[in-house]
Amino acid sequence: MLPQDKLKMIQSRYEELEAAMAGEMGDVAADDFVKMSREYSDLKPVVETIQKFRAAESEITDLQEMLEADDTDAEMREMAELELEELQASLPTLEHEIKIQLLPKDDADEKNAILELRAGTGGEEAALFAGDLMRMYQRYAETMGWRCETMSYSESDMGGCKEAVVKVTGRNVFAKLKFEAGVHRVQRVPETETGGRIHTSAATVAVLPEAEEVDVKIDDKDVRVDIFRASGPGGQSVNTTDSAVRLTHIPTGIVVQQQDEKSQHKNKAKAMSVLRSRIYEAERAAKAAARSADRKGQVGSGDRSERIRTYNFPQGRVTDHRINLTLYKLDKVMAGEALGEVIDALIAEEQAAMLAEVEGSV
Secondary structure (H helix, E strand, O other), X not given: OOOHHHHHHHHHHHHHHHHHHOOOOOOOOHHXXXXXXXXXXXXXXXXXXXXXXXHHHHHHHHHHHHHHOOOOOHHHHHHHHHHHXXXXXXXXXXXXXXXXXOOOOOOXXXXXXXXXXXXXXXXXXXXXXXXXXXXHHHHHHHHHOOEEEEEEEEEOOOOXXXXXXXXXXXXXXXXXXXXXXXXXXXXXXXXXXXXXXXXXXXXXXXXXXXXXXXXXXXXXXXXEEEEEOOEOHHHOEOOOOOOEEEEEEOOOOEEEEEOOOOOHHHHHHHHHHHHHHHHHHHXXXXXXXXXXXXXXXXXOOOOOOOEEEEEEOOOOEEEEOOOOEEEOOHHHHHOOOOHHHHHHHHHHHHHHHHHHHHHHHO
């Protein structure tokens, strides 16, 4: 059964926001208007589904009354019976959709994301694969209308990616990309292999919600700042000034280094952004672990030590091990076109698990 009191509260709040944004409740400050617009946008799909559900219920009542009336002719009765059958069949789907929309939201879902990619086991081939993953995410971001900014990038000898940090900005970025955290394994014949043998290597992906200053308060006394001269691959100097920055958060031991910018000020700002996000994610992970200690069937922890997906090039397949999903469209996944299919399946699985947990506790 749907929680009727909660549905009424949502409808009432939606109408209240609509009136306020239309100026019916006096002038609204710019910051408040932005917050209200975001809340209104979040409530709109829920309210629309509720309205569809109630409209279907109302039509069902009208049709049942028509069928019970003595003066309804045979043709009208036949049409009413068909329409009644369709409407009754639609109610469970609409009810399920509302329940999904009412599930608790992750506060970080609307935030931008910071992706950290690192080559894992497999040497140069792992670095080449990490570069492939980075391009996959950049292409997927394009299909979603998001924007990518490379904050730091360390290139391998063969042009692969030893380590990269990419900020992705847009609507509900973290809600989608958080499922990418973990170990990604690749099986293919490396460019470095002349014997044509299939090798297995891996890259790790960390996905952090971009934290703002209001999310994490960092005291200056808790951060040690080291300034040094930036260097490129192999140790050669790429900068004649001391512009590289290393930040160490003393309470947690988290270390962030940034050297891509020529400006020490810009490097420090970028490093602080990543540091803030890592601290925020560490706090979120601790809370999530406490909440889900007894939960079963979850879509994986997102831990970087967990192997989440295998990309098998000889067979042209991608397998996500958390939900046993296999797609034989590796080329489209790597091109960013079909990655959404994997992510949507993961979201659906998580929602199903959450719904089962909520209904089981009622």
